[in-house]
Amino acid sequence: MQTPVFGLKVVADKLPRLLRRLETTPTSIVALLDRHAAQVAEDPLRSALKQVGLPFHILPWTASETRKSTVELEKISRRLVRLGADRHSLMIGVGGGISTDMAGLVAAMYMRGIAWAAIPTTLLGMADAAIGGKTAVNLPEGKNLLGAFHLPKFVLADVALLRTLPAREWGCGLGEVVKSAMIASPALLRNLEQCPRVSLRRSGKHSLSLARAAARVKCRIVEQDPLEGGVRKLLNLGHTFGHALETAAGPRRLAHGEAVALGLHCAMHMAVAEGLASTTYAQRVFQILDRCGLPNAYPGKLPSVAELSRLIARDKKKTGATVDVILPVRAGHCRIEVGQRPRDLAEMIHQALAS
Numbered sequence: 001m002q003t004p005v006f007g008l009k010v011v012a013d014k015l016p017r018l019l020r021r022l023e024t025t026p027t028s029i030v031a032l033l034d035r036h037a038a039q040v041a042e043d044p045l046r047s048a049l050k051q052v053g054l055p056f057h058i059l060p061w062t063a064s065e066t067r068k069s070t071v072e073l074e075k076i077s078r079r080l081v082r083l084g085a086d087r088h089s090l091m092i093g094v095g096g097g098i099s100t101d102m103a104g105l106v107a108a109m110y111m112r113g114i115a116w117a118a119i120p121t122t123l124l125g126m127a128d129a130a131i132g133g134k135t136a137v138n139l140p141e142g143k144n145l146l147g148a149f150h151l152p153k154f155v156l157a158d159v160a161l162l163r164t165l166p167a168r169e170w171g172c173g174l175g176e177v178v179k180s181a182m183i184a185s186p187a188l189l190r191n192l193e194q195c196p197r198v199s200l201r202r203s204g205k206h207s208l209s210l211a212r213a214a215a216r217v218k219c220r221i222v223e224q225d226p227l228e229g230g231v232r233k234l235l236n237l238g239h240t241f242g243h244a245l246e247t248a249a250g251p252r253r254l255a256h257g258e259a260v261a262l263g264l265h266c267a268m269h270m271a272v273a274e275g276l277a278s279t280t281y282a283q284r285v286f287q288i289l290d291r292c293g294l295p296n297a298y299p300g301k302l303p304s305v306a307e308l309s310r311l312i313a314r315d316k317k318k319t320g321a322t323v324d325v326i327l328p329v330r331a332g333h334c335r336i337e338v339g340q341r342p343r344d345l346a347e348m349i350h351q352a353l354a355s
């Protein structure tokens with residue numbers, strides 16, 4: 001897997017080079033561009049594509065979880081046919097995780113698979129979603145249920161594109177950055193502690209180093225376990241608890257990264273309760289989540305244990321009647337606790353968040 005290319009204001013400069021270095025020159029390029037990212041990304045994208053001199057098309061697209069659907073997948077694929085895209089065309093996803101997931105899945109399926117590349121424009125995309133080759137759309141029955149593993153030829157992360165990112169989206173990205181630090185990077189944890197608070201949510205050298213370090217964690221793990229048979233499960237830290245809370249609260253009250261932050265609280269609480277982690281480490285993690293401006297309490301009345309247990313039991317990553325949960329042990333180290341009962345995990349959420 002290619003290591004993502006990171007930089008500040010690098011699209012116009014690095015994209016042409018990355019395209020020229022592809023082993024097969026594409027016959028044409030189709031870029032799926034998130035409309036909200038277009039304000040910062042369209043000009044550098046267009047000028048880079050012009051420099052390369054290949055036929056290209058930019059498809060503006062409004063990303064949303066409801067539009068991350070099979071209906072849109074078909075519409076975009078049909079646009080590709082009408083634009084004359086062939087087996088040697090290259091797809092580029094430019095946007096947050098929704099757009100790169102969609103572009104990647106279209107590429108995985110179009111004419112039985114064409115090459116693609118990702119230009120993430122959210123912190124979450126740079127640190128997490130654009131990396132690792134998982135692509136998917138949602139079904140009415142649940143998120144990301146229809147997808148494929150399809151690695152992008154390259155990932156180009158230009159932190160300058162984050163300058164229009166809304167505050168809440170910064171929080172979502174930071175939730176995943178803290179997660180990566182807890183899984184495998186004591187240095188990133190220290191960086192999160194030492195970085196000036198205002199710089200945590202601002203496009204610049206600090207966000208560049210945070211996003212790059214988190215992306216490295218994900219790359220290392222995915223390289224060891226591309227198809228999620230073992231160690232890749234670690235990336236699920238905070239997510240078993242987080243997904244249940246996210247579904248219970250709804251996206252308006254709890255965005256994904258905010259729910260992950262609460263999930264990290266719960267996982268930390270459980271690790272201390274089981275004698276696996278020290279309270280000193282837990283306090284450190286709670287302070288980092290706080291400086292990132294992430295929530296430490298559920299918005300409103302916590303759903304009942306029965307309701308949370310039902311939601312945890314629906315977890316996509318469960319095995320039979322039980323769920324594996326990832327617990328943080330010390331800075332940069334976690335362990336996989338297999339065979340947890342959903343009800344016990346729901347009770348843990350109550351212990352961690354009820355106060």
Ligand SMILES: NC(=O)c1ccc[n+]([C@@H]2O[C@H](COP(=O)([O-])OP(=O)(O)OC[C@H]3O[C@@H](n4cnc5c(N)ncnc54)[C@H](O)[C@@H]3O)[C@@H](O)[C@H]2O)c1
Nearest residue numbers: 036037096097098099121122124125128129134161164165
């Ligand atoms: N494939 C994976 O491994 C993986 C991993 C994690 C998450 N995901 C997926 O990623 C999605 C979440 O990603 P996300 O948080 O990036 O969401 P997103 O794509 O919805 O982007 C968040 C919001 O920010 C807007 N936006 C994007 N870039 C912007 C910019 N530069 N300036 C202003 N606004 C901008 C988007 O239009 C959207 O409204 C989920 O669908 C999730 O399932 C995938």
Ligand SMILES: [Zn+2]
Nearest residue numbers: 176239256260
């Ligand atoms: Zn996540």
